[in-house]
Amino acid sequence: MAAIKPGRPGGRHRRPAERQATYGEVLAIGEFRALWAGQALSLLGDQLSRVALSVLVFERTESPLATASVYALTYLPPIVGGPLLSGLADHYARRRIMIVCDVLRALLVALMAIPGTSFTALCVLVFCVVLLSAPFSAARAALLPELLEGDRYVAGSALQNMTNQAAQMLGFAIGGALIMGMGPYRALALDAATFMASALILVSGVRRRPAPARSGSGRPSMWKMTRAGARLVFGDPRLRTLVLFAWLCGFYVLPEGIATPYAAVLTDDPQRVSFVTGLLMGSIPTGTVVGAFLFSRYVSPSGRLRSMGWMAMLTCAPLILCALRPPLAVVLVLWFVSGVGGAYQLAANAAFVRCVPAERRGQAFGLVQSGLLAAQGLGILIGGAAADEFGPEPVVALAGAAGLLVAATLAMLWTDSRKEIIERVRAEAPA
Incomplete structure (x- = not known):
């Protein structure tokens, strides 16, 4: 009978296979479902509002430059405000930050949906709406590892990534058709409703947690x-x-x-x-x-x-x-x-x-x-x-x-x- 080498379990020549989390395991966690559903809903609304804003601005100004400028505003605020505002997610309860950001964005987009809003006001409102996405995204990203540990985090991230891409494709695909049927103002009102719905989902589906513990006194x-x-x-x-x-x-x-x-x-x-x-x-x-x-x-x-x-x-x-x-x-x-x-x-x-x-x-x-x-x-x-x-x-x-x-x-x-x-x-x- 062959001798078994010391230090190696008999019959094993490799490390045990690493267990991989499944999407079913991740979706079975109620708090993640709430986070995921709220994100998907607001993403669809965002894509719809981007198309609506492009149509609305072009109808008013007939200027490709003005239309492109409003679209560019979706890039500028996170670049400027992200490094400054994201730290709020490390000093306040992350659930509360997401809910407050969703409610504020719902109110701001609702103002954009009022017929007759000036072009300057639209630009300011768009800037503020996108600026609020920085602390919201930071809070959501920081909260996700608390809900999903180990490989579940990767599975959950993959699911969110696929949802982001699908929402992008679906939002652009159906956005034009919806706006033809309901007009840009109603489309913006629908986007405001998605933000409010996301806030309600977070309120009911994600439990309260204390603010992250930090060493030292006071808030920098x-x-x-x-x-x-x-x-x-x-x-x-x-x-x-x-x-x-x-x-x-x-x-x-x-x-x-x-x-x-x-x-x-x-x-x-x-x-x-x-x-x-x-x-x-x-x-x-x-x-x-x-x-x-x-x-x-x-x-x-x-x-x-x-x-x-x-x-x-x-x-x-x-x-x-x-x-x-x-x-x-x-x-x-x-x-x-x-x-x-x-x-x-x-x-x-x-x-x-x-x-x-x-x-x-x-x-x-x-x-x-x-x-x-x-x-x-x-x-x-x-x-x-x-x-x-x-x-x-x-x-x-x-x-x-x-x-x-x-x-x-x-x-x-x-x-x-x-x-x-x-x-x-x-x-x-x-x-």
Whole structure:
């Protein structure tokens, strides 16, 4: 009879398989269901209001610049206010912050729905509504790890990510048809109702929790909170690498910003440009939904962390082939594959949560989210300017090449710092 080597259980030659959480487990948690349902409802309303605002402003001004300016206001407030306001989620009860933000946004959007509201007032109201999304998102992101532990957090994040993408596609798809039927003012009123419904869901579905415990006395100023959050995030090499992984999206979301000029290159029929634009803009989010499902369902927790580097490279590598000027069908496949690679953000998000103290998560998530929006907005802005000069196809390819170089560098940095986090994941896995 063969001898059994000491230190290894008989008949076992590998570590026990890591248990993966299922979507059913996550949805069985009532508080998460409330958080998820409220988010889905308000996201649909947001997409509807974006279409309504574009139509309303263009009807009033007949100015593409004015219409684009109002849309740009959805990027500016989180970039400016995110680092300053997100720290509120670390000093006040997170449930209360979300409810207050939802109620205030409902009131502000209701004012936008009043016929005759001036263009200047609309801009101010839009700015304030989007500004309130910063503390709301920070509070929700900080609360989620308290509701979902271990791999359930990844499954819940994947579900929320898929919901975000689906709401984006569905909201834009049905927004135009709804506005044709009800008009932009009623559409804005419907958006106000979704915010109020989200607040009611949070009131009834999420239990009260005390404000996060913090050391020291008194409440520091917003500026001090922002500086402390920046030191936390950028002073830790692991967190710094994970943040840069998140901001990599500035390269691979650039194609969405120039989808219309890209569509104009792919078709000679002006009437088909809007249809092709819709296909292009939907391809990356569709890939993200598929990638998030496969990545969270079939890859082990530690496997996700190990594969982050090459998955990040996958988001950018297919875009380089756009330099060959392929036909529409091939472009759709390339952009879809890029979206699939974006599922690495789930692993980066989960690793970030494990490295940030619970009482500092609000500020940390707010800083990352602000940088994320800045990277997206700046990438689209630079891409649009470059596409005017060189055309959309080489610009997308160049963004892919630059992103691949950055992703490869981050992958090497991550290889050196991921071991501790992987060991922590294995230690947390049930026996």
